Amino acid sequence: MSSKLNSNIPKGDLRDKWSQYKSEIALVNPANKRHIDIIVIGTGLAGGAAAASFGEMGYSVKAFCFQDSPRRAHSIAAQGGINAAKNYQNDGDSVYRLFYDTIKGGDYRSREANVHRLAEVSRNIIDQCVAQGVPFAREYGGYLDNRSFGGVQVKRTFYAKGQTGQQLLLGAYSALSRQINAGTVKMYHRHEMMDVVLMDDTTDAKRGKVARGVIARNLITGEIERHSAHAVVLASGGYGNVFFLSTNAMGSNVTASWKAYKKGAFMANPCYTQIHPTCLPRSGDHQAKLTLMSESLRNDGRVWVPKKKEDAIAIQQGKKTALDIPDADRDFYLERRYPAFGNLVPRDVASRAAKERCDAGYGVNGTGEAVYLDFKYAIERMGAKAVESKYGNLFQMYEKIAAEDPYKMPMKIYPAVHYTMGGTWVDYNLMTTIPGLFATGECNFSDHGANRLGASALMQGLADGYFVIPYTIGGYLSKDIRTGSIPTDTPEFDEAEKTIKERINFFLSNKGSKSVDYFHRKLGNIMWEECGMARNEKGLTQAIEDIKKIRADFWKEVLVPGKADEYNPELDKALRVADFLELGELMCRDALNRNESCGGHFREEYQTEEGEALRDDENFAYVAAWEFKGVDNKPELHKEELVYDNVEMKQRSYK
Amino acid sequence: MNFTLKIWRQKGAKDSGQFVTYPIKDISSDSSFLEMIDILNNQLVEKGEEPIAFDHDCREGICGMCSMYINGHPHGPENLITTCQLHMRSFKDGDSITIEPWRSSAFPVIKDLVVDRSAFDRIIQAGGYVSVNTGNAQDANNIPIPKTDADKAFDAATCIGCGACVAACKNASAMLFTSAKVSQLALLPQGQVEAKARVENMVAQMDKEGFGACTNTGACSAECPKGISIENIARMNREFIKAKLSSENV
Known part of the structure; x- marks a missing residue:
């Protein structure tokens, strides 16, 4: 340690x-x-x-x-x-x-x-x-x-x-x-x-x-x-x-x-990072946030995509719907791959399995990035009323956003970033x-x-x-107990206040040409593509360079209207995004350092023949704790070894 | 889709405000109402103008932060949703849309569409809790609670504190909000010990904040994004009378 x-x-x-x-x-x-x-x-x-x-x-x-x-x-x-x-x-x-x-x-x-x-x-x-x-x-x-x-x-x-x-x-x-x-x-x-x-x-x-x-x-x-x-x-x-x-x-x-x-x-x-498997798919560039549908839905909903590529293509082109696919042509891929846990596998496993099917071309909406979560079978088994009493509010929420009735048409879902x-x-x-x-x-x-x-x-x-x-x-x-109250008229408070005031003044006087969201979206795209559900060395290395570039651009081109002494949400955002632009780089560095796959961290280079995460307990059973060394310097890695005295470390299996 | 937006702009609490008209073009019908405002704001920022200030956070209808009065209705024309759950497919291409902040003297405007709802916090602080310190609790299953009571308490407890009830009420009354909390705790055995003081103190705080009286019009419940029932107001009135009949605060 x-x-x-x-x-x-x-x-x-x-x-x-x-x-x-x-x-x-x-x-x-x-x-x-x-x-x-x-x-x-x-x-x-x-x-x-x-x-x-x-x-x-x-x-x-x-x-x-x-x-x-x-x-x-x-x-x-x-x-x-x-x-x-x-x-x-x-x-x-x-x-x-x-x-x-x-x-x-x-x-x-x-x-x-x-x-x-x-x-x-x-x-x-x-x-x-x-x-x-x-x-x-x-x-x-x-x-x-x-x-x-x-x-x-x-x-x-x-x-x-x-x-x-x-x-x-x-x-x-x-x-x-x-x-x-x-x-x-x-x-x-x-x-x-x-x-x-x-x-x-x-x-x-x-x-x-x-x-x-x-x-x-x-x-x-x-x-x-x-x-x-x-x-x-x-x-x-x-x-x-x-x-x-x-x-x-x-x-x-x-x-x-x-x-x-x-x-x-x-x-x-x-x-x-946890990518949650049951969220509403993206619908367009205007989108500002993604909506989660509770994991509890997987208690009774069955996840599937078409077995035949031609059916998937027809659905993507709007020529067929889920209802045109007979049961025999549906691939309940979670039940197929993980018979013991079925649709209730953990989130990381369910998310990767959805991505695997969609990457293979079996996605079920226009973007090709969606799978079905189907309640037809639950309705047949326990009746629409019972389904409604358990999930009524979630179904209603889905219908409001997706404008489709989930009692009749299976929900379309796709993984989204949820928890860190x-x-x-x-x-x-x-x-x-x-x-x-x-x-x-x-x-x-x-x-x-x-x-x-x-x-x-x-x-x-x-x-x-x-x-x-x-x-x-x-x-x-x-x-x-003997310290007494802490004064605020100290050089440390002076210094901290001065730094933050300088940053605020910078934003308000920069007069660049791009809004804060412009940079945030760009950062988000890189993070999703290279540091999302699947990561690899090449992508992460590139992402670190790309994020540095966006950060440099941000400090040159960001435009924040308004004043410092008023309610100014654009300024709030600018102060937050400046920190995200540094964090993104650290996340990629951490992902690049961890030459194994575990839980939500899936490195494409490290997987079993069946595509499951392959841990390396000999070299990576540690907490990677990073120490800041300056914005443009590499952070220093400290390792806290993880010791398991009470459980045996096994390959996680939900099969 | 294209729209003409008439939006209330107001610099600060002490300034006078006015409607400003903004045309907006090429909005997807799948876009949410707030995403449309985001798009407008980005256009304003890139033109060097000040964006429209509005409250929002979770964007999934649960935090209670968003609060727009749209075409004469809190949270817009659809029932049982918050502003963030409203989509542009609920409007017709070419529509004119009027957007105002909540209107109530107990909710002063901070800027544009943003109002100060801390009066709601102070009503809860006056008694909207069970006084149990951390670590004092007995086993959770020691007191069975009839499912019907638990369900009713839950329905009352789903209030998100957005303030649509106040905005909808011609008297700007906060009875639905206050009664939802009083009801939740009145229906549960844990709430009984402090029941009298709770309703007296919460109602007193509500009056002190300057909310108007209730005339049983029912607009609050009709416009509530969570469908909180007006039955809660009746229950609070009963609790209030019960408390006052034996009150020591005379």
């Missing part, structure tokens, strides 16, 4: 690590908590839950979100559900099984200790949410209902129709609102974090430079604000929007974690390589390895926010 990386995993048996550690961790007494400030960036499941929990514990909290209300964070869009090892279905589920499924689903590229802790606290999450009044789906007896999700053989997913993320987020938002009312949390909405500020630790010189605050921008007035704290928690989400088109919200961005990276927080496994497993490197305490800077939820890298299982993002966000960081942050803050 690199000398700069210490995962701080507690010793002892895997099953006891967390409970043992929790009982030994240093505490901050209630009278001292009042005098300790914590900043939380982002109010999704991880940030909202963390800010609310810190407030309940008595810390003095400042929470920031760029949306007009903390309730709008993108966690709200998660549809399908949240996993928990409750075993309410009596189908053999357990903490160990959830742990094992997650490790295997992540293709043996995540940390055993973190994942086991996640599986343990999963059960508390459901209890907490029900106590908050989250209206999960129930059976007629009044008990909670479950459904199954990809990559597992038990029913452990709790859900609230197709709006599970919304209900969980509103639960966290209500807990947060309660603390805002109580005065423990001060909420800054329509604020974006522009930089993290580091200072020398005055109480413990051994810690060196520690995170002591942020620079934030008020998006309405444009004012640059200084906020100090004893610790900063990033909960700013994933960076899927580097692809321009993704299922992320339009405002989702990497800026908070990228600024942290540039100040010394390592970025881990940035190339691990990579992110800011954190140790077992969720602390980054900058002391006092923590990262939670999608913005850290820790629990999903190279591929995340469905319904596990909500679980991880809430686990981090409610049940992990409230404990682990105390261990760090216990050394800050």
Whole structure:
């Protein structure tokens, strides 16, 4: 392991690590908590839950979100559900099984200790949410209902129709609102974090430079604000929007974690991107974002393309429709290739299989980039009414966008960028390589390895926010009880503010000829083509050069209208895209370095004869953590070896 | 498709605004309403003009951020969708389309089509929660909840807080929004302990924010993109009367 990386995993048996550690961790007494400030960036499941929990514990909290209300964070869009090892279905589920499924689903590229802790606290999450009044789906007896999700053989997913993320987020938002009312949390909405500020630790010189605050921008007035704290928690989400088109919200961005990276927080496994198999296909150049259809649809829908090339061509040309293809001429390729899991294989496997068929010429729309998800068989088996009660809202959503009735005509779907497993490197305490800077939820890298299982993002966000960081942050803050409040009139704050003001002034005075979106689209195209579902050495090498060129062009030609001291969404975008243009290059470098295929990272050079991902455990069973060395310099790679004491590393098989 | 857009432009909260007309050409019928505004904005930016400010984020009808008053209807002519889910195939080629921000004094305009909806947050902060600290919960299946109650609570809880109900109401009343949260928690056993204080405090905050009174017109529910039922207002009124009859806040 690199000398700069210490995962701080507690010793002892895997099953006891967390409970043992929790009982030994240093505490901050209630009278001292009042005098300790914590900043939380982002109010999704991880940030909202963390800010609310810190407030309940008595810390003095400042929470920031760029949306007009903390309730709008993108966690709200998660549809399908949240996993928990409750075993309410009596189908053999357990903490160990959830742990094992997650490790295997992540293709043996995540940390055993973190994942086991996640599986343990999963059960508390459901209890907490029900106590908050989250209206999960129930059976007629009044008990909670479950459904199954990809990559597992038990029913452990709790859900609230197709709006599970919304209900969980509103639960966290209500807990947060309660603390805002109580005065423990001060909420800054329509604020974006522009930089993290580091200072020398005055109480413990051994810690060196520690995170002591942020620079934030008020998006309405444009004012640059200084906020100090004893610790900063990033909960700013994933960076899927580097692809321009993704299922992320339009405002989702990497800026908070990228600024942290540039100040010394390592970025881990940035190339691990989840491409979700069931999204609506692209329809044209006007498109600004892609829409996801819940994975739960694969419980009852069957995925297929025509067996005969001539049928596929006729469909692409609009001469035939799905209804003209008899059952015998349909290729249910997931059931054919993966009989054990069928249509419920994990997301990475399902996405690649769709791409494989479409690349071979069997796509089923004008662009040749779509496959069918067919409910005909489910309707025959259980009737249209039952299908409607399970998926009614999703069918309605599909019909609104695609203008086709999915009860009559199979849905057309295609993979799209959805989630990023990579992110800011954190140790077992969720602390980054900058002391006092923590990262939670999608913005850290820790629990999903190279591929995340469905319904596990909500679980991880809430686990981090409610049940992990409230404990682990105390261990760090216990050394800050004598520090006193942190001043903001320091050279470090001056410097950070000056840098960001210069950047803003640059954008507004550049007067180039192209809009921010022009560059973002160009970057997105390269990322999708070369660093998307399939990657290879040649493409990645070229992509790195191409991204550098776009970046140079951007700084020459970008045009941002308006002023700095007003509501100016084009300026917000420019500041975000500038960071995406640097991140894209790092993702390609990481993908190029990883000479193996694992989970969502598929290098064409490394595959089995059957086209499955071929891992290289001997050389790549490590976390690649990158250290920033300057925008135009190569970053330095640090390796955290992954040790598996409790599971055997196998080729992942869903056959 | 070609359209004539009449869009409300307003520099800031204290400035007066006006409609500005923009012709737009060659829009695909598959394009979403907001994608059409994106296209217009890119054209404006490249001409060096200021783009139209509008709120939007998830673009899949769930975050509640988008908020356009289109041809006299919040979220446009179709039912049960948000502005971001509206597609241009819902209009005819050559149509004139009028776009305004939400109109309510409790939602002041920030710029163009962007309004300040923080009044909704303050209503929730006044009591829209169950006071349970992290880690206090018992096992989730200890209290069975009848499915019909859970389903009704869920239906109320699907409110996205967009404010269309206020925009649709001639009195700019926030009764549908407030009652959706009160109802959700009133229907669940977890919400009972604080039921009285909750409804009193939330209604008081709603009045303080300057939202108008409810006259049971039903426009809120008819225009709600999530179909939140007006039944929730009736339930909140019952909760309110129940609370007031035994209130200690006299």
